[in-house]
Amino acid sequence: MPPWIAGQARNDKVSGFLKIEGLAKTFVPGKPVFDNVSFTLDQGEFVCIIGHSGCGKTTILNVLAGLDQASAGHVFMDGREVVGPGLERGVVFQSHALMPWLTVRKNIAFAVESRWPEWTRDAVKTHVEKFVAMVGLSGAIDKKPAQLSGGMKQRVGIARAFAIQPKMLLLDEPFGALDALTRGTIQDELMSIVRETHQTVFMITHDVDEAILLADRILLMSNGRETPSGYAPGGIAETVTNTLPRSRNRAGLHHLPGYYELRNHIVDFLVSRAKAGEDH
Structure with missing residues (x-):
């Protein structure tokens, strides 16, 4: 065998x-x-x-x-x-499932705030920026999904999933x-x-x-x-x-x-x- x-x-x-x-x-x-x-x-x-x-x-x-x-x-x-x-449990689907009216920063912050509602605004900001940088999207952090390519959207989805530290x-x-x-x-x-x-x-x-x-x-x-x-x-x-x-x-x-x-x-x-x- x-x-x-x-x-x-x-x-x-x-x-x-x-x-x-x-x-x-x-x-x-x-x-x-x-x-x-x-x-x-x-x-x-x-x-x-x-x-x-x-x-x-x-x-x-x-x-x-x-x-x-x-x-x-x-x-x-x-x-x-x-x-x-x-x-x-963090989930990433084939479709990026981002909220189109929110920026990259706010899409990820929404998940982080749901995970740790007691965190301060500065703590959330620092945490979000860390995971956005991890997927190489710091330059696009304040863009909305419509301004991103398909690959960039998937990176946001991955960053969001990792950011809640599942x-x-x-x-x-x-x-x-x-x-x-x-x-x-x-x-x-x-x-x-x-x-x-x-x-x-x-x-x-x-x-x-x-x-x-x-x-x-x-x-x-x-x-x-x-x-x-x-x-x-x-x-x-x-x-x-x-x-x-x-x-x-x-x-x-x-x-x-x-x-x-x-x-x-x-x-x-x-x-x-x-x-x-x-x-x-």
Whole structure:
């Protein structure tokens, strides 16, 4: 077995900073999108989930964020069950979700003031400016979203999520709508910030190279499917451990020993097995 394959996802109870037990979601009776999903994240770990559209990735993230309810199963973070949204979880979506009538500064300040209502105006100002600088937007801090490019808007969203200092960051394809050059630049910035802050991150992506660049582990998710014996729900088919050096960067990624084997394994899953639901 290749060294990066951790094997089939476990269905028994798991432990960790984030603990998902037996998660299921059904929209159409008798045809659950996914069933019996169990996995864990350690504190400071970066985990990506990858799979075809419709397999339930975003639904899982929304359940972790407290924005949706599972049909079955439980989510625990830091020993407490997740039952709704909370400021201990920062979320960044593909759409920037900024308030268009507020400047960059005020968009982030709104979140900071919600997190720490007792802070003085000067404390909020200093905190906001720190995180705006972290994503390289100090020169645009008093601009409104309409004056920003798509990549700049996503940086604001990332700064806002980090500024509330969440215990966990949830990313739903935050770079999917960006051009390749901008996406690569923000990936590098995100990786640098995560390493500096030791942030725990759960991220959805369709981009295999993005997952290999950013993640410590990659969850491969299969689609629900019709079988001769009935309907089989989707789920976590395989967990892949990223064995490439953690100091990797985008420019040198394809030069690292083992990169192509790892990439080919994930692509093979997506092309040949994710929809068929075959075991590896």
